[in-house]
Amino acid sequence: MHSPVEQFTIKVLFALNLFGFDIQFTNSALFMVLAVCVSSAFLYFAMRPAAIIPGRLQGLAEMLYEFVADMVQSNAGNEGRPYFPFVFTLFLFVLFSNLLGLIPYSYTTTSQIVVTFAMAIFIFLGVTLIALFKHGLHFFSFFVPAGAPKILIPFLVLIEVISYFVRPVSLSVRLFANMLAGHTMLKVFGGLAVMIASAGGVFVAGSILPLVAIIGLTGLEILVAVLQAYVFTILTCMYLNDALHLH
Amino acid sequence: MDVEAAKMIGAGLAVIALAGVGVGIGSIFSSLVSSIARNPAARDTVFGIGILGFALTEAIALFALVVALLMLFAL
Numbered sequence: 001m002h003s004p005v006e007q008f009t010i011k012v013l014f015a016l017n018l019f020g021f022d023i024q025f026t027n028s029a030l031f032m033v034l035a036v037c038v039s040s041a042f043l044y045f046a047m048r049p050a051a052i053i054p055g056r057l058q059g060l061a062e063m064l065y066e067f068v069a070d071m072v073q074s075n076a077g078n079e080g081r082p083y084f085p086f087v088f089t090l091f092l093f094v095l096f097s098n099l100l101g102l103i104p105y106s107y108t109t110t111s112q113i114v115v116t117f118a119m120a121i122f123i124f125l126g127v128t129l130i131a132l133f134k135h136g137l138h139f140f141s142f143f144v145p146a147g148a149p150k151i152l153i154p155f156l157v158l159i160e161v162i163s164y165f166v167r168p169v170s171l172s173v174r175l176f177a178n179m180l181a182g183h184t185m186l187k188v189f190g191g192l193a194v195m196i197a198s199a200g201g202v203f204v205a206g207s208i209l210p211l212v213a214i215i216g217l218t219g220l221e222i223l224v225a226v227l228q229a230y231v232f233t234i235l236t237c238m239y240l241n242d243a244l245h246l247h
Numbered sequence: 248m249d250v251e252a253a254k255m256i257g258a259g260l261a262v263i264a265l266a267g268v269g270v271g272i273g274s275i276f277s278s279l280v281s282s283i284a285r286n287p288a289a290r291d292t293v294f295g296i297g298i299l300g301f302a303l304t305e306a307i308a309l310f311a312l313v314v315a316l317l318m319l320f321a322l
Contacts, residue, residue, distance in 0.1 A: 170306060170310075173306070173309065173310060173313060174302070174303075174305075174306035174309060177306075177309030177310070177312055177313050178305070178306075178309060181309060181312055227298065227301075227302055228302065230298070230299075230302075231299060231302040231303070234299060
């Protein structure tokens with residue numbers, strides 16, 4: 001009997017020895033490479049016809065592009081447009097990492113806190129550096145909310161600084177916990193079906209119920225995968241907006 | 248009280264926070280439905296913000312879940 005958390009173990013597929021570093025190619029790395037390859041192949045083959053009036057696949061790729069471009073434009077303004085390639089790559093990487101994990105027997109890269117935290121900390125540091133380079137020391141006026149009474153400013157600044165530093169933590173934990181909880185729940189229901197069926201007799205017919213629940217849950221998980229990719233990206237755009245425009 | 252029992256009790260107490268999250272998500276969707284009912288043309292604008300609000304509120308639920316899992320398996 002497999003435990004529900006066994007799906008999150010990292011297995012080493014093969015070991016590479018590059019320039020004296022012992023790099024172990026794990027199943028996590030394989031699925032990251034797969035996410036990049038699938039999204040790149042999808043975009044390449046979808047845009048191949050390059051027709052003025054798009055067919056179905058090209059229309060899909062163009063809708064995806066327009067969706068993210070609109071998100072960047074409306075959340076980060078015109079000054080955010082140079083960052084669009086990064087945001088689009090981020091959206092597609094998170095989306096495909098989440099979706100590829102729903103294939104049975106596969107592995108979800110974003111269900112590891114180290115992966116999501118690495119992405120979130122890079123976004124946080126990048127956005128902070130953009131703000132520091134653009135505004136210099138005036139950046140620290142971001143922590144003083146407009147129109148606050150002078151007495152309360154020290155407390156408000158403390159609260160604002162703490163909530164600023166919580167941003168990478170909340171960004172990463174949101175994605176990680178959604179993926180972890182969803183996949184664990186799927187496996188728990190699967191184990192439940194096996195347990196009910198192994199009770200024998202009339203229960204074998206009853207074990208169809210957890211399987212029906214898994215169908216519903218998988219639909220929910222697809223929704224959550226897309227939604228979490230959208231939320232990750234739109235929060236990145238909002239943090240970029242804060243950095244570029246300081247309120 | 249031995250450590251195992253304390254872990255179970257702690258994990259159970261941690262998920263009490265989900266009550267607040269349930270209220271929050273219900274409130275978001277109730278205001279989403281009534282604002283679409285008042286002005287059906289605003290649907291596309293309001294829906295995106297509603298989904299963003301839902302995901303942010305759900306994040307709080309998952310923070311509670313992470314604390315419960317930490318208590319059960321890590322500490």
